[in-house]
Amino acid sequence: xxxxxxxxxxxxxxxxxxxxxxxxxxxxxxxxxxxxxxxxxxxxxxxxxxxxxxxxxxxxxxxxxxxxxxxxxxxxxxxxxxxxxxxxxxxxxxxxxxxxxxxxxxxxxxxxxxxxxxxxxxxxxxxxxxxxxxxxxxxxxxxxxxxxxxxxxxxxxxxxxxxxxxxxxxxxxxxxxxxxxxxxxxxxxxxxxxxxxxxxxxxxxxxxxxxxxxxxxxxxxxxxxxxxxxxxxxxxxxxxxxxxxxxxxxxxxxxxxxxxxxxxxxxxxxxxxxxxxxxxxxxxxxxxxxxxxxxxxxxxxxxxxxxxxxxxxxxxxxxxxxxxxxxxxxxxxxxxxxxxxxxxxxxxxxxxxxxxxxxxxxxxxxxxxxxxxx
Amino acid sequence: xxxxxxxxxxxxxxxxxxxxxxxxxxxxxxxxxxxxxxxxxxxxxxxxxxxxxxxxxxxxxxxxxxxxxxxxxxxxxxxxxxxxxxxxxxxxxxxxxxxxxxxxxxxxxxxxxxxxxxxxxxxxxxxxxxxxxxxxxxxxxxxxxxxxxxxxxxxxxxxxxxxxxxxxxxxxxxxxxxxxxxxxxxxxxxxxxxxxxxxxxxxxxxxxxxxxxxxxxxxxxxxxxxxxxxxxxxxxxxxxxxxxxxxxxxxxxxxxxxxxxxxxxxxxxxxxxxxxxxxxxxxxxxxxxxxxxxxxxxxxxxxxxxxxxxxxxxxxxxxxxxxxxxxxxxxxxxxxxxxxxxxxxxxxxxxxxxxxxxxxxxxxxxxxxxx
Numbered sequence: 001x002x003x004x005x006x007x008x009x010x011x012x013x014x015x016x017x018x019x020x021x022x023x024x025x026x027x028x029x030x031x032x033x034x035x036x037x038x039x040x041x042x043x044x045x046x047x048x049x050x051x052x053x054x055x056x057x058x059x060x061x062x063x064x065x066x067x068x069x070x071x072x073x074x075x076x077x078x079x080x081x082x083x084x085x086x087x088x089x090x091x092x093x094x095x096x097x098x099x100x101x102x103x104x105x106x107x108x109x110x111x112x113x114x115x116x117x118x119x120x121x122x123x124x125x126x127x128x129x130x131x132x133x134x135x136x137x138x139x140x141x142x143x144x145x146x147x148x149x150x151x152x153x154x155x156x157x158x159x160x161x162x163x164x165x166x167x168x169x170x171x172x173x174x175x176x177x178x179x180x181x182x183x184x185x186x187x188x189x190x191x192x193x194x195x196x197x198x199x200x201x202x203x204x205x206x207x208x209x210x211x212x213x214x215x216x217x218x219x220x221x222x223x224x225x226x227x228x229x230x231x232x233x234x235x236x237x238x239x240x241x242x243x244x245x246x247x248x249x250x251x252x253x254x255x256x257x258x259x260x261x262x263x264x265x266x267x268x269x270x271x272x273x274x275x276x277x278x279x280x281x282x283x284x285x286x287x288x289x290x291x292x293x294x295x296x297x298x299x300x301x302x303x304x305x306x307x308x309x310x311x312x313x314x315x316x317x318x319x320x321x322x323x324x325x326x327x328x329x330x331x332x333x334x335x336x337x338x339x340x341x342x343x344x345x346x347x348x349x350x351x352x353x354x355x356x357x358x359x360x361x362x363x364x365x366x367x368x369x370x371x372x373x374x
Numbered sequence: 375x376x377x378x379x380x381x382x383x384x385x386x387x388x389x390x391x392x393x394x395x396x397x398x399x400x401x402x403x404x405x406x407x408x409x410x411x412x413x414x415x416x417x418x419x420x421x422x423x424x425x426x427x428x429x430x431x432x433x434x435x436x437x438x439x440x441x442x443x444x445x446x447x448x449x450x451x452x453x454x455x456x457x458x459x460x461x462x463x464x465x466x467x468x469x470x471x472x473x474x475x476x477x478x479x480x481x482x483x484x485x486x487x488x489x490x491x492x493x494x495x496x497x498x499x500x501x502x503x504x505x506x507x508x509x510x511x512x513x514x515x516x517x518x519x520x521x522x523x524x525x526x527x528x529x530x531x532x533x534x535x536x537x538x539x540x541x542x543x544x545x546x547x548x549x550x551x552x553x554x555x556x557x558x559x560x561x562x563x564x565x566x567x568x569x570x571x572x573x574x575x576x577x578x579x580x581x582x583x584x585x586x587x588x589x590x591x592x593x594x595x596x597x598x599x600x601x602x603x604x605x606x607x608x609x610x611x612x613x614x615x616x617x618x619x620x621x622x623x624x625x626x627x628x629x630x631x632x633x634x635x636x637x638x639x640x641x642x643x644x645x646x647x648x649x650x651x652x653x654x655x656x657x658x659x660x661x662x663x664x665x666x667x668x669x670x671x672x673x674x675x676x677x678x679x680x681x682x683x684x685x686x687x688x689x690x691x692x693x694x695x696x697x698x699x700x701x702x703x704x705x706x707x708x709x710x711x712x713x714x715x716x717x718x719x720x721x722x723x724x725x726x727x728x729x730x731x732x733x734x735x736x737x738x739x740x741x742x743x744x745x
Binding site for chain 1: 515518519
């Protein structure tokens with residue numbers, strides 16, 4: 001490309017649409033998915049129905065996990081209550097061989113990829129830093145340092161490209177993470193190396209207590225894409241249909257060799273950052289209440305009911321499936337977890353150093369003395 | 375284990391072409407012992423190690439800033455792009471966290487990245503990636519995800535570099551469990567240890583003393599290759615070597631301080647004192663056995679390092695040896711390190727760096743009168 005004359009079209013292709021893409025509005029009515037550059041079709045009925053079931057399960061998981069924290073069965077739980085459409089869409093838009101890079105708030109997305117619910121919760125119940133094998137479902141560990149995982153996503157995609165793998169990598173982050181240096185470096189690397197990565201920002205309006213207006217004064221976070229030379233798109237983050245359409249589109253583009261994209265979903269964190277946070281210190285009840293009618297479950301349910309796609313029997317089955325997952329969580333987390341103190345030393349290096357062997361023996365002796373005296 | 379480390383015996387470490395003892399041929403390569411010695415710089419030994427690793431394993435990829443067509447600002451990756459192509463050795467955008475973070479992901483997906491940080495102090499933007507992810511991934515996943523990757527860092531001073539180009543940053547890395555931290559001091563070790571690092575299933579921080587880059591040694595590269603290929607396990611990781619035998623006291627050094635220690639031992643020999651020199655070379659894992667058995671024999675030791683001494687690798691070595699060898703010691707262990715100041719400007723660095731005189735002054739204070 002001639003660097004001195006940038007085609008006017010480039011702006012239009014890379015800039016997000018002026019309004020977030022929306023396919024089902026807050027009343028459950030289908031909306032036109034046409035933007036200035038794309039015409040997003042409504043996903044197939046069965047896909048929406050399957051997605052709705054996942055939303056219900058995701059909501060149940062969020063509320064069950066929060067309850068388990070209150071009951072002292074988990075150390076902490078950053079809930080994605082209100083953001084379940086983003087969570088479910090992130091998992092549903094990927095093929096089996098693709099990779100998902102989640103954050104600590106993306107437990108529902110991790111489970112929606114098929115990872116065992118109790119294993120997922122090892123991090124948050126405090127029995128290990130990560131409980132599942134990332135290679136089993138191609139789901140990376142849940143990252144707590146913000147935006148760092150975006151670079152790992154870039155690396156997995158880069159290796160996939162070099163190895164000729166047909167892999168797309170979707171990396172999740174929040175609005176606050178978009179201020180981190182690694183966010184910038186990851187998007188730039190992905191663009192320069194033309195890698196199959198979808199950067200999916202869940203803009204839930206808050207980074208703990210700091211509102212988006214204090215993170216960025218860009219027209220939108222998706223507008224940042226053009227600075228890296230990749231397309232950006234904005235989507236209603238509480239509209240599962242729109243999310244599936246937009247994410248499906250960029251995943252397909254990435255798989256076809258079209259390079260990375262940035263998608264910003266506008267959503268809202270309905271609850272505090274974690275159980276240890278008090279959202280009333282920095283936002284009003286009125287603000288939260290205004291988001292209640294925009295709930296992703298209500299909206300899709302209304303649509304499915306109006307379209308006669310959701311029968312009473314089907315709703316009952318979906319609720320039972322969600323309850324079954326909640327039961328797995330309750331049973332798994334109410335059971336006493338056994339931790340092996342020797343695990344402390346086993347995985348630091350592939351072969352424990354002489355120093356770690358000494359320290360492991362020290363701890364073993366301490367524990368055997370305690371065992372002898374108790 | 376067979377010691378392959380060639381031991382420079384330079385009288386003055388600032389001389390760039392020290393005479394060198396032969397790389398001792400290992401049993402496996404005994405037949406090649408009389409074979410070709412070639413004059414090789416430390417820098418070229420590193421280049422050869424990467425080239426041989428890339429030829430042997432096509433998952434080895436090299437990247438960083440200016441490492442492609444230019445061959446790196448120190449020319450350590452010279453010729454690798456030309457020989458192996460742009461997919462195997464390539465330039466990245468100028469962002470160190472990006473380089474290390476991308477390497478993490480590539481290592482997760484079957485590659486063995488070897489990345490270059492351009493200078494010690496310019497590696498700091500990658501610190502979070504190194505500490506929170508490179509070092510912890512295997513532990514976090516109970517060994518499910520291993521990161522076979524190498525972070526090469528040209529490090530330390532003595533080259534007249536301006537600010538931020540001469541840091542001895544090893545303490546930051548050795549204090550982070552999960553990292554293997556290596557610091558070779560000879561061309562032979564540069565080759566062997568980098569090959570071991572690239573073959574390691576664990577992430578390695580590989581510290582390359584800049585002032586040794588263009589020091590020449592006579593090395594039998596074929597013998598080194600044979601030695602590497604004949605041993606299944608990485609033989610240099612966790613193994614210190616005795617760089618010079620001696621009986622009166624032990625100088626313990628690593629990286630850029632080893633030639634200085636050897637020069638001090640030469641000078642002491644002229645005065646009738648026999649100093650042993652240990653090249654620690656593997657900072658993590660640390661070879662307590664070799665270091666402690668050496669100190670037990672001499673009963674006296676001085677640890678030499680360029681980094682500020684407070685809370686340093688030198689401090690750790692002193693603590694470890696005194697904990698383990700107290701009853702064999704004739705004098706307290708001493709340190710000769712950098713001062714506890716930011717690395718000085720070029721015209722002042724000679725006052726900062728541990729030198730032969732400062733080392734010998736401290737050796738003189740090792741309570742010889744008590745004998």
